[in-house]
Amino acid sequence: MGPQISPQIIGSTFAAMTTAGKVIRCKAAVAWGLSQPLVMEEIEVAPPKEREVRIKIVATTVCHTDLYFLREKSSSEGFPAVLGHEGAGIVESVGPGVSRLKAGDRVIPLFVSQCGECRFCLHPETNHCNMNWSSQRPGKRYDVGSDTTSRMKCKGQTLLQFMGTSTFSEYTVVNETAVAKIPDSAPLDKMCLLGCGVSTGYGAAINTAKVKPGSSCAVFGLGAVGLAAVMGCKAAGATRIIAVDINEVKFEKAKLFGATEFINPRDHSKPIQQVLAGMTDGGVDFSLECTGNVDVMRSALESCVKGWGVSVVVGYTDTHDVCTRPLQLLSGRTWKGSLFGGYKSVESVPKLVDDYMANKLKLDEFVSHTLPLDSINEAFDLLVQGKSIRTVLKLSTGH
Structure with missing residues (x-):
């Protein structure tokens, strides 16, 4: 008998073949306004443009920064948006000029980029990067894509992409300089924790x-x-x-x-x-x-x-x-x-993954609850009440 191919790999490859270059309709938790509950909506996620990657999010978590932006920030600027910045998933397709990643790769989207070329990336004492969403838009807590056009829309409205990631969605588009490639053996429902809190x-x-x-x-x-x-x-x-x-x-x-x-x-x-x-x-x-x-x-x-x-x-x-x-x-x-624990993101996160896989870094112990994405408001409530450490939200396996 020949080598067995995982159904997950087949599904991922098939999805890339059928959706690459096309707008994807998928579910996302949309923040329509300050202090309002998130609403599960069908959104449109456009194909990636130059040096961008479209990712199918498999698991994500709720961080206090998401809570701060949604319920505690005094300004209503930045809505409607798709929040979330601790996620992990699989590359669905890549845009022109992307050579480091390909469809089917397991990845962690990152709110801190590493272009590897700017003054900050070349300096050993910092993990800042001129390509970071926060450098491009000082004072903002969201990103609208490398050409200032968001890849997400809902009901005809542009959805801002929180911290350049927006992981509270079945699909998202991220600049390739803010994506860490990880081994196929790494469990995505644990890897999402490395997107912010644990690494930080x-x-x-x-x-x-x-x-x-x-x-x-x-x-x-x-x-x-x-x-x-x-x-x-x-x-x-x-x-x-x-x-x-x-x-x-x-x-x-x-x-x-x-x-x-x-x-x-x-x-x-x-x-x-x-x-x-x-x-x-x-x-x-x-x-x-x-x-x-x-x-x-x-x-x-x-x-x-x-x-x-x-x-x-x-x-x-x-x-x-x-x-x-x-x-x-x-x-x-x-x-x-x-910021982000001082780690140069793209090169350092895979090393943290290796440490976890070698039992040198705890991750499982941070997970206090596991819920589906459509229970996201419950996850926020658990965080507010001090009942959770990290709630992992698992997304549907469709598309």
């Missing part, structure tokens, strides 16, 4: 803070990003990893990822930075803020020891200013920020 927190500890063996660390906020930061501190060899959160339900999960001590700020009358200073003879060596709250950012900085303490801002917000007194920095502390 883990890399913030290893790449940005550069946590050292034997050091003390404090991680503020125990969502997926914070738990990944805990995991990164442990991987870097920290001996004291203090997890800080007001939701004590998360402490047991933090212990699984390597936390050694736990603090609920509400249990103390003193500011949390003073509590930490008292526990650590003047402050921790490293702190990572993973909440997006500017008050917590200040607390995290001031919880570091003077002289050499390093604090990293990981959580996202763009509506409030962050501040501290100059003496906090004059005394020797370093305040840094981290």
